[in-house]
Amino acid sequence: METPIKWKESYIFVAVRYFMDISYRGTHFSGWQIQPNGVTVQAEIEKALGILLQKETPITGSGRTDAGVHAARQIAHFDAESIDPDQLIFKLNSFLGEDIAVHGIRLVKDDVSARFEAVSRKYHYHIHQEKDPFKNGVSYYFRPILNVALIKQACEIIKDWQNFECFSKVHTEVNHFNCDIFHAEWKQEGTNHLFVITANRFLRGMVRAIVGTLIDVGLEKTSLEEVKKILESNDRSRAGRAVPAEGLFLQEVVYPPDIYLD
Incomplete structure (x- = not known):
């Protein structure tokens, strides 16, 4: 089992917003958005983040993809106390199944939404x-x-x-x-x-x-x-x-x- 992310001592523990760059093969998922019955991409990533960050961490995607639809590049935002993005990317890719990959995590302005700020x-x-x-x-x-x-x-x-x-x-x-x-x-x-x-x-x-x-x-x-x-x-x-x-x-x-x- 993957070990939780270790915080760097120099970090100030204030929640900030990050964008996550994700790709996934949608074949075995019931779409992006969390559903009561069915495995979804959002649920899998939130579960991994919750374990690694030791805190429930919701994510919001740029949009919903239906069951079976793939993403070469999906963007989602989440809020967390200051993290080491490279370490979190490595841990997430080790934790998540082979059908999901995280390619990048970037710090963004606190009020930015992955859903509403997209221009195209x-x-x-x-x-x-x-x-x-x-x-x-x-x-x-x-x-x-x-x-x-x-x-x-x-x-x-x-x-x-x-x-x-x-x-x-x-x-x-x-x-x-x-x-x-x-x-x-x-x-x-x-x-x-x-x-x-x-x-x-x-x-x-x-x-x-x-x-x-x-x-x-x-x-x-x-x-x-x-x-x-x-x-x-x-x-x-x-x-x-x-x-x-x-x-x-x-x-x-x-x-x-x-x-x-x-």
């Missing part, structure tokens, strides 16, 4: 069209040929929109459905496809619904004019299906540089 978030969605055992669980295996030229045109339509209620899970409790899309692009390399989207915020289920709709465009089941009508409708039932979680990665979260104190 980037998601990747991976698709492969040739059977590949090494992509199981981290890419969606989808064999039908896609018209990528049409998909790229649909991406341009989506980029110019703002209200994305048609791509949001129903009964989502939010103040509004507006998102500012900074970038949306569909790339193809051989039989592999990658959808990249960056925005100031995302609605629950939004990226997977967008990809499902773009696939329908690529299959020539949904026209470009119909994409516009789906967006205008604000009706989730008119958009495409939600593609499987396994292909989705939270890729990057960006914050203003002046929040950091180290």
Whole structure:
């Protein structure tokens, strides 16, 4: 069993705020957020922090990822008395299972929130069209040929929109459905496809619904004019299906540089 963190004698024991840079494979988790029944990424990290810091230590992520969704870079904040970040990173990575890694811990301003201070978030969605055992669980295996030229045109339509209620899970409790899309692009390399989207915020289920709709465009089941009508409708039932979680990665979260104190 890992030993608790030893405090340096010179440290003043005043709670300050830190950002934690995390990656995880979401396959075996019931999502990010703590749930009554199910293993979650947040719960695993909080349990490890509680043992190592000898104190209950809640964390707040930049956003919630659903069951099976991965993160190349998730950011969470927590408050603790002054710590040695390098030592804590080492201890956390020794304590946590192989599906979670902590890459960095940085001191930030006391009033900064990992959730509310983010200026942009980037998601990747991976698709492969040739059977590949090494992509199981981290890419969606989808064999039908896609018209990528049409998909790229649909991406341009989506980029110019703002209200994305048609791509949001129903009964989502939010103040509004507006998102500012900074970038949306569909790339193809051989039989592999990658959808990249960056925005100031995302609605629950939004990226997977967008990809499902773009696939329908690529299959020539949904026209470009119909994409516009789906967006205008604000009706989730008119958009495409939600593609499987396994292909989705939270890729990057960006914050203003002046929040950091180290």
